[in-house]
Amino acid sequence: MLGKLIKYELPAMGRKLLPLYAAWAIAALLLGLTAEFSDSPSDFMLAISVILYTAIATAVTVISIVMIVQRYSSSLLGNEGYFYHILPVGTASHIGTKLISATVWVVITMFVAFLTGLLVVLGIVIAQGIGFDEVMRGFKLMLEINYPEHMWLYLGEGIILMIASIIKTIMQIYAALTIGYQASNHTTLASIAAFILLLVFESVVGRNIMPSMVSVVFSANGVIDFDNIFVPSILISIAFSALYFLICKVLLDKRLNLG
Numbered sequence: 001m002l003g004k005l006i007k008y009e010l011p012a013m014g015r016k017l018l019p020l021y022a023a024w025a026i027a028a029l030l031l032g033l034t035a036e037f038s039d040s041p042s043d044f045m046l047a048i049s050v051i052l053y054t055a056i057a058t059a060v061t062v063i064s065i066v067m068i069v070q071r072y073s074s075s076l077l078g079n080e081g082y083f084y085h086i087l088p089v090g091t092a093s094h095i096g097t098k099l100i101s102a103t104v105w106v107v108i109t110m111f112v113a114f115l116t117g118l119l120v121v122l123g124i125v126i127a128q129g130i131g132f133d134e135v136m137r138g139f140k141l142m143l144e145i146n147y148p149e150h151m152w153l154y155l156g157e158g159i160i161l162m163i164a165s166i167i168k169t170i171m172q173i174y175a176a177l178t179i180g181y182q183a184s185n186h187t188t189l190a191s192i193a194a195f196i197l198l199l200v201f202e203s204v205v206g207r208n209i210m211p212s213m214v215s216v217v218f219s220a221n222g223v224i225d226f227d228n229i230f231v232p233s234i235l236i237s238i239a240f241s242a243l244y245f246l247i248c249k250v251l252l253d254k255r256l257n258l259g
Contacts, residue, residue, distance in 0.1 A: 016067065028117070053116075171244035
């Protein structure tokens with residue numbers, strides 16, 4: 001049943017985001033093509049391209065956040081909650097489905113943002129008439145750079161931290177919404193207030209933890225030890241995510257009021 005819920009949930013966000021991704025990619029390529037001629041009368045086209053790219057990027061970000069909020073609140077806290085809560089699926093599975101879907105689309109959005117950056121570069125390469133051989137020579141030079149020791153390990157830890165932080169932020173939003181819906185009136189304002197309080201809570205906990213982390217950031221030779229940055233940060237994100245998940249589950253099981 002969990003798999004069926006995920007198969008339903010993923011396309012629900014994709015139907016609105018995929019067309020925006022395509023428009024974003026086109027705007028990125030257009031921006032790269034017009035950037036080469038920025039010193040010519042086509043400056044107007046460059047300005048239009050920048051505005052278009054920025055507008056679409058902003059739209060993707062805003063719509064992603066709105067849909068994360070909407071898919072959770074309408075499905076589990078709003079009118080659709082009557083339908084979802086009679087399904088033979090536990091509350092944890094419902095929360096997990098929303099979390100997995102939201103995380104996947106946030107990661108996809110970040111990957112698309114990276115790809116649009118490459119498309120801007122591709123547009124510049126095309127406009128300048130740079131040949132394939134020159135591009136490959138540039139890649140070869142990048143591969144010959146002496147990268148720091150354990151760079152790939154740190155890169156992997158950084159990616160894991162990024163995903164853990166995304167999950168933590170999404171669960172923080174879910175927890176704030178669930179707490180806010182305990183109010184009989186003005187649930188939106190209550191949810192915003194709950195989110196701010198959760199941010200304050202994280203800040204207070206962070207201030208107590210960070211001093212002990214800073215003392216082990218540098219290795220014996222004075223070089224930054226990324227293991228002592230990434231690993232504790234990952235564990236902290238996991239701990240907060242688990243706490244927010246527990247808040248959502250307990251309130252949905254014990255205090256949910258769909259009336």
